[in-house]
Amino acid sequence: MYSFAYHRPVSAAEAEALAAKAGEARFLAGGMTLLPAMKLRLAQPTDLIDLARLGDLRGIKVSGSEVRIGAMTLHAAVAASAEVKRAIPALAHCAGVIGDPQVRNRGTLGGSLANNDPAADYPAAVLGLNATVHTSRRTIPADSFFRGLFETALEPGELITAVSFPIPERAAYEKFRHPASRYAVVGVFVARTGGGVRVAVTGAGPCAFRATQLEQALAKNFSPDALKGIKISADGLNSDIHAAADYRAHLIGVMARRAVAAIA
């Protein structure tokens, strides 16, 4: 790892000010993505701004219509939260299938979203539940947050503070896990709300996206059968040593049917 300057601010404003001053600053949350990348010298920030002392960024609040989770809340805390399990069980489940227990004991919601790994789990939940990302500067709707491969709507130095998830009628997340890394080869998050059905896919493309074809079919008939026979195009999907694009396209249908079957 190359050397860097380490900062431990106690407020979001201080964190942002430090980021604005530094050469190439990075926020440090759980470090579960950033530190491994720095060890491999894939990332070489001049300054690390540790968010650990920003207490306001941690915690879960459930109100009548939404679940609000602070950016620094651990995956393990979301997975174990009785309140989240009651309000949006699929969200707790999603957090509980990220990586392994030790990754969940350090990794955070904000870090996962800012990083926007194509195979990350939380983006599917954020998009599927039509959540809102709160930052130090504004609020960003899920539909415009994920921009591309490791690319989000965040500006340099902009800090995610929390995410609010509207509580759906029912929702489910089905993940086809890579057996070694535990990342999603394909994950599908299905949510049914008063406003309709949303289907979000992760692992398959450059970043999480909505499967509108499946949403339309489910809006007419919310059952796994409604998805039978729908052919998903492999155009633009990821191909790598783990799975070819046409296999991923196939898995989207399989995971979507499983998710719908769980809540139909």
Added chain:
Amino acid sequence: MPTVTMTVNGRAVSGEAEPRTLLVQFLRDTLGLTGTHIGCDTSQCGACVVHLDGLSVKSCSMLAVQAEGAAVTTIEGLSNGELQPMQAAFREHHGLQCGFCTPGMVMSAIDLVNQNPTPSEHDIREWLDGNICRCTGYHNIVKAIKAGAEAMAAGGKR
């Protein structure tokens, strides 16, 4: 170089550490606690698992400065002359061959049992997602953890 202060195995310690010093390097090189192992460079193997304020974490994927003020427990902190019950169960059930992954396995297993005192075989296998063993095929590790959990429940818990 900044000075880092934390509690390790119940003892207040401080030492100099560059910001880029990993917690595992601080434990091994600065404090001489070499029971915590480094098995990979990719945060995946779990040989370096320690407890940070009671939760199992990968000490290779944390900076020492991030542990400022925290309480760390390593494999050396478990026994007080007599093996802790989980350690004893690993010996009894032959839950190891070369032993390289064992400290991480034991630390991870104790965190599991602290959260779930009566884990099923399935719970144990799921929990071990982050601990890789290249010798045993896991079978005896799972047996050891089941027995260790029972022994901890029977009163040896710490």
